[in-house]
Amino acid sequence: MNRVTAEKTEGIVPVQEAGRIRVQNVSRFFLQDSGPDVIALNNVNLDIEPGKFYSLLGPSGCGKSTLMRIIAGLDEATLGTITLDEEPIRGPHFLRGMVFQDPTLFPWKTIEENIASGLEARGILKEKKHEVQEYIRLVGLEGFEKVYPHQISGGMAQRASLARALVNHPKVLLMDEPLGALDAFTRMQMQEEILRIWQSRGTTIVFVTHDIDESVYLSDKIVIMTPRPGKIKEVIDVPLGRPRSRNHPDFWRIRSRILRIFGFSPDFADSYHI
Ligand SMILES: Nc1ncnc2c1ncn2[C@@H]1O[C@H](COP(=O)(O)OP(=O)(O)O)[C@@H](O)[C@H]1O
Ligand SMILES: [Mg+2]
DSSP: OOOOHHHHHHTTTOOOOOOEEOOOEEEHHHHHSSSSSSSEEEEEEEEEETTTTEEEEEOTTTTHHHHHHHHTTOOOSSSEEETTTTTTOOOOTTEEEESSSSSSOOOSOOOOHHHHHHHHOOOTTHHHHHHHHHHHHHOOOOOOOOOOOOOOOHHEEEHHHHHHHHTTTOOOEEEEEEETTTHHHHHHHHHHHHHHHHHOOOOOOOOEEEHHHHHHHHHHSSEEEETTTTTTEEEEOOOOOOOOOTTTTHHHHHHHHHHTTOOOOTTOOOOOOO
């Protein structure tokens, strides 16, 4: 049992195994017919420990989505390898659940059918039907089972998308700017929800954001990426307890450190989005 589940769940829901992702010497080049080739990732190495909450933080174009797509199995590294629990990644798999900025729900299916769609595709919906309800409850969508995606808000669609990934018991949850399209209030509410769900499930999370505060609030480790070519500049620990206070001096210290790494002066920066 990992640290998080051991400390925080107290029997809320059963715990599945959390996965370890190893990114070794990964580069991704995009060769262009016209213009210079793009080095989207340049020799990236990262050991993502089981059960921890990782954020990939960096400005637009630093390769966050490229790295996530390769971990998800939606794209391939030009060089290097990525493994989940020592197994090389070769294409998408439900053990690596995905939640992206656009919830990508099937518009013709109800919320319940959307959440069940992975189980249905795997031919195990019959025996797992009760879990669909369990996850609808976990993400707070009771009462919305029979409605269609266009009838719910963006925040609710993201909850449904989260439940759709979690019902498959992924070892790793990959989230690429999942809160990017939400208003500030819904965004903070969803941050709480994601933490609650992570603490109850114990899954490893890799979460992409360009919001410094969000990364400090949520993460155990922040992977700082810089562009041209996309690479990891530094991985920093966030040794703060939970729940966290955004006003705690230690929170500010970590935020200031990150601002400095990106070349901003913490005293003058009035926006912490990068
Ligand atoms: N399919 C593609 N073809 C060409 N260039 C791409 C492709 N996908 C990403 N890139 C380039 O790779 C770099 C990293 O992109 P991306 O991973 O989307 O960054 P981020 O998610 O951090 O904003 C950018 O310069 C982007 O333009
Ligand atoms: Mg991106």
